[in-house]
């Protein structure tokens with residue numbers, strides 16, 4: 001199969017400007033700028049029904065159409081914060097297919113007539129971000145970025161901004177704050193980023209994921225109808241599936257949306273490591289509910305709608321596999337610890353709730369958990385999730401609720417034992433950093449966060 | 450002072466944004482690169498450069514894991530022990546690494562060369578165990594490879610003539 005997104009798998013040196021151009025690169029941008037009005041470009045992307053690949057699956061064309069045309073300054077921000085556990089697709093796109101991402105971002109920028117594009121890279125992508133700046137310079141030299149793009153009279157430059165290690169900065173409004181040199185915490189909405197007052201520097205702004213934008217050049221060149229032939233009507237197009245955990249062949253797999261879990265895992269990714277049985281699947285990293293690997297689940301097509309119908313989410317399709325030997329309490333503890341560490345601390349239910357859950361898992365891992373702790377694992381997440389400022393509160397609830405309800409006997413065993421199953425991890429959990437508060441007051445604990 | 454020594458780089462940073470404040474993260478990186486860590490003086494210097502209150506520079510430095518308000522070892526090893534990596538042996542790798550260096554979780558070796566820490570997912574889960582050393586990735590590791598790397602780094606550090614003030 002020829003790849004649409006991970007083109008480096010077919011053409012290894014496509015990261016080079018000349019190679020990219022020799023293989024049809026920047027044709028989509030040329031077509032957009034020279035043959036279409038900005039409105040037409042939005043219409044094409046709208047018709048393709050390209051859905052956001054950053055997690056929420058929101059149609060990209062619709063997002064672009066929300067930008068008020070008459071606003072004098074508009075921006076595009078590329079979300080390259082990629083920090084969801086199990087996600088490593090944007091990195092391959094930016095490292096191996098940088099010009100495709102730049103081209104996609106420039107097409108989005110043309111569509112909304114943006115004054116600038118900021119690519120927000122997570123700080124750990126230090127090497128990648130510096131290489132990306134060189135690729136942008138190549139595009140600038142070729143008049144594809146910068147002043148008077150392709151002689152159209154429209155000027156738009158592209159910049160790279162480096163984060164510095166904070167999962168929450170992947171949340172779009174926190175990302176904008178971080179870019180503005182403010183604390184990287186989410187904003188109260190409305191106004192939404194597309195609205196005046198809600199975007200970057202409070203100007204209307206499109207925030208799109210790297211992979212979303214990497215689809216756009218192909219759509220411009222081949223048209224919306226061709227794009228819709230890939231995938232399913234509600235979830236069209238190719239998708240990169242990040243395979244990690246107990247999979248035999250970990251890595252990125254670009255396949256049409258709509259293939260089943262079974263095909264993806266067993267036909268493409270080599271099945272389960274060491275010939276073990278598959279026990280559970282996290283389809284969207286740590287932030288979506290875990291699925292028990294039943295036949296029904298395995299035969300489900302990987303689309304936004306079908307995975308949602310199973311009670312989970314496709315998210316950014318970071319698929320973590322866990323084999324028969326996996327201790328689900330331990331796995332939930334890992335994820336809870338992640339969210340505790342990454343809660344930005346702005347709203348009380350999330351800050352205190354994740355802290356409290358973290359403490360409960362710490363006790364369980366020391367063999368000190370009680371029936372009361374188990375009861376609280378059912379109660380706290382439900383009270384925390386609906387009242388938070390951003391979706392992290394809900395993300396943090398998912399691994400807890402989906403494991404206590406589907407693997408209750410594993411939790412029971414934990415509170416019955418008197419030895420400490422994972423003392424080192426419990427110690428590490430007790431030394432957390434960002435947003436740390438004191439021990440949860442008894443009153444809060446009794447009130448259920 | 451950063452302003453004199455890195456005038457060009459600072460100008461480049463500010464040129465990216467419509468306001469100076471947005472340059473703060475780049476400048477914190479620059480200060481950390483120059484001084485090794487972000488002391489109160491360094492934070493004050495950065496704050497002055499981008500016209501913000503020093504307490505704001507401090508809260509930003511404290512918010513992100515890649516900024517350090519304490520001196521670290523010359524080689525800052527951040528091992529990912531998040532779930533996907535842990536499913537592929539990262540916890541054990543981390544324990545053995547600590548043992549090899551003779552440090553506790555989060556500790557620094559007596560000679561000040563190595564600091565080891567556990568970090569969250571670094572978007573390299575398909576190449577576990579992995580770590581980041583001073584912003585560069587090292588992937589598909591086992592104890593043998595990391596030991597060889599550590600010895601290489603140790604040798605390099607011994608060869609280096611310390612710069613004045615270091």
Ligand SMILES: Cc1cc2nc3c(=O)[nH]c(=O)nc-3n(C[C@H](O)[C@H](O)[C@H](O)COP(=O)(O)O)c2cc1C
Pocket residue numbers: 051052053054055056057058060079080081082083084167168169170171172173207208209210212213390391392
């Ligand atoms: C806590 C949190 C973390 C997020 N992290 C990311 C991320 O790392 N990358 C990303 O593209 N979107 C992330 N998102 C989703 C963004 O808020 C936003 O929906 C997305 O960038 C929009 O782009 P898209 O429509 O192209 O998917 C995150 C959301 C939340 C609530």
Ligand code: SF4
Pocket residue numbers: 168185186342343344345346347348350351388389390391392393
């Ligand atoms: S839900 Fe959590 S991460 Fe989101 S804004 Fe509130 S405290 Fe911050």
Ligand code: FES
Pocket residue numbers: 085086087529530531532533534535569570571572573574575577579
């Ligand atoms: S879990 Fe370690 S890099 Fe993702």
